[in-house]
Amino acid sequence: MELSITTKLSDHLTPKPAADTELGFGQIFTDHMFTMDYSRESGWHSPQIVPYTSLELDPSTIYLHYGQAVFDGLKAYRTPDGSINLFRPMLHLERINTSSKRMVIPPIDPAFCLKCLKELLQVEKDWVPDRPGCSLYIRPFIVAMDPCLIVRPSVTYRFFIILSPCGSYYPQGMNPVSIFVETEYVRAARGGSGQAKTPANYAASLIAQNKAKTAGCVQVLWLDSVHRRYIEEIGSMNAFFVIDGKLVTPELNDSILPGITRRTVLELARDMGFRCEERQIAIDELCHLAKQGHVSEMFGSGTAAVISPVGELRYQSERIVFNQGKTGKVTQLFYDTITGIQYGRTPDPYGWTEKV
Numbered sequence: 001m002e003l004s005i006t007t008k009l010s011d012h013l014t015p016k017p018a019a020d021t022e023l024g025f026g027q028i029f030t031d032h033m034f035t036m037d038y039s040r041e042s043g044w045h046s047p048q049i050v051p052y053t054s055l056e057l058d059p060s061t062i063y064l065h066y067g068q069a070v071f072d073g074l075k076a077y078r079t080p081d082g083s084i085n086l087f088r089p090m091l092h093l094e095r096i097n098t099s100s101k102r103m104v105i106p107p108i109d110p111a112f113c114l115k116c117l118k119e120l121l122q123v124e125k126d127w128v129p130d131r132p133g134c135s136l137y138i139r140p141f142i143v144a145m146d147p148c149l150i151v152r153p154s155v156t157y158r159f160f161i162i163l164s165p166c167g168s169y170y171p172q173g174m175n176p177v178s179i180f181v182e183t184e185y186v187r188a189a190r191g192g193s194g195q196a197k198t199p200a201n202y203a204a205s206l207i208a209q210n211k212a213k214t215a216g217c218v219q220v221l222w223l224d225s226v227h228r229r230y231i232e233e234i235g236s237m238n239a240f241f242v243i244d245g246k247l248v249t250p251e252l253n254d255s256i257l258p259g260i261t262r263r264t265v266l267e268l269a270r271d272m273g274f275r276c277e278e279r280q281i282a283i284d285e286l287c288h289l290a291k292q293g294h295v296s297e298m299f300g301s302g303t304a305a306v307i308s309p310v311g312e313l314r315y316q317s318e319r320i321v322f323n324q325g326k327t328g329k330v331t332q333l334f335y336d337t338i339t340g341i342q343y344g345r346t347p348d349p350y351g352w353t354e355k356v
């Protein structure tokens, strides 16, 4: 029997940001959130929409000490007719279960959680911005709730969905970035948790992010943990190259996060007739090919930016520049095609979008 969702509306709504507010990312939250609890006896229970509020946690909560938690990130988009689109939401909710499996967290029912998300979005629909490039970021996450300092899987959990209106990633148009090739630290190890969206991976990445900033770069290019040789990801985006007209991306392994944007790019590319390769790409091979003029474009893919062009790589003393530091045609094509479908400006022949 399906659980019924209870709703308690807030009696003081915050004013929506003014039309000219720079929304930025992840700093403003809507009036309500969704929560659901897990216990061994009842499984997932008590799904509810409640006013957004801070939490009271026992200081010994397992999550606070050992980071047993998972999250995901997707967006709701305002279409020209005023309706609201979600983009491949079931893939995001199913990925929570893949992440949870690695972190020994009990699975959710993705179809039920999609229904809960849609109910929450019905309550918060006025928070979906209608300005170009803006969207409502959706952050579902699960945290371990047992008050206990023993290192073991929790037996109680809480699932949340919070919502945050966010601004355009590219208010001044797409801007290729400089990326620092990290040869000391790794994001995730083979056999580790790199495939899961779990807090530890992001905490572990901060030190290299600081190194990249110091070097004047905006993000890190991660190499594999065994050889420090094979390209894995760019910050928290998947990596793509255009090599001799072919679209090339690192093949998935257990230290690469399987991005839904990555999957979308590959599916679109194959449909458009691009030759695609998912394979290991060594950084020295890439340098060599780039010097010979074979690598025309590089970009990252992820929900936040969709597609992010890379203008140059800094690898030790070398600088590898792509497409003279300008956004390439293939990069622009994927950005325009994917955002066109997400915002409902162009038809969606793939059934990727879903109305709220």
Ligand SMILES: *Cc1c(COP(=O)(O)O)cnc(C)c1O
Binding pocket: 073, 197, 233, 235, 236, 237, 238, 257, 258, 259, 260, 261, 262, 301, 302, 303, 304
């Ligand atoms: C979320 C994420 C991505 C991109 O995944 P999308 O599903 O495309 O948003 C890539 N790499 C890492 C490390 C991530 O956390």
